[in-house]
Amino acid sequence: MPAPAKAAPTTKSTLRFLRVMHGALLVSMLLYALIIWVVPSTTPDKPPLVEIEALILIGVVLIGAGIWLRKKNIDSAFETLRTKPNDPEALQSWRQGATLSAVLAEVLVLFSVAIHFMGGNRVEVGGFWIAGAAAMLVWWPQQP
Numbered sequence: 804m805p806a807p808a809k810a811a812p813t814t815k816s817t818l819r820f821l822r823v824m825h826g827a828l829l830v831s832m833l834l835y836a837l838i839i840w841v842v843p844s845t846t847p848d849k850p851p852l853v854e855i856e857a858l859i860l861i862g863v864v865l866i867g868a869g870i871w872l873r874k875k876n877i878d879s880a881f882e883t884l885r886t887k888p889n890d891p892e893a894l895q896s897w898r899q900g901a902t903l904s905a906v907l908a909e910v911l912v913l914f915s916v917a918i919h920f921m922g923g924n925r926v927e928v929g930g931f932w933i934a935g936a937a938a939m940l941v942w943w944p945q946q947p
Contacts, residue, residue, distance in 0.1 A: 814884055814947060817894045821901045821944035828905050832912045832936050839919045839928060850921040858914050862931060865911060866938060869904035873942065876900025884947040897947070904942050911935030 877900040883893035912935035919928045 811889065811891065812894050812898075813889050814894065817898055818944060818946060821898065824902065825905055825939070825942075825944055828909050829936075829939055831909070832932070832939065835912050835916050836932060839916060839932070844920050844922050846920070846922040848922050850918065850923055850927075854921070855918065855923065855927055858918065858931070862911050862914060862934060865907045866934070869907040869938060869942065872900050872904050872907075876903075881947040888947075901942070901944050905939060908935045908938035908942065911938065 876896045880893040880897035880900065883890050884897070887893070911931050915928045915931035915935070918931060
């Protein structure tokens with residue numbers, strides 16, 4: 804017996820998928836904060852300033868890449884979806900841009916966990932966590 808045909812994605816189903824995925828990543832960010840709060844850093848040494856500066860530079864590049872991906876994929880997809888609501892290529896572009904930019908925001912939060920376990924202070928840890936969480940909230944999936 805052949806497998807049932809898979810339903811073509813729609814704007815509504817894509818938005819639902821992106822919001823569920825985004826929500827799951829937000830929950831994981833809260834769990835990372837809990838880990839930082841509960842599990843102490845085992846190293847007494849503070850990470851070298853050059854390592855923190857390198858992560859800041861990488862973080863700026865990540866945010867820039869997220870903005871670029873959103874401009875490239877999501878903005879053009881939204882233009883198409885306004886005239887052709889269930890265009891498969893536009894839906895794929897929207898899904899790809901939203902997913903990749905959310906993952907880049909998640910990486911910033913993971914940097915905060917890494918800095919915590921490297922012996923970083925609350926300002927360093929909190930800065931990365933807040934930047935990643937803020938990007939994730941600003942990039943919440945919207946209806947085209």
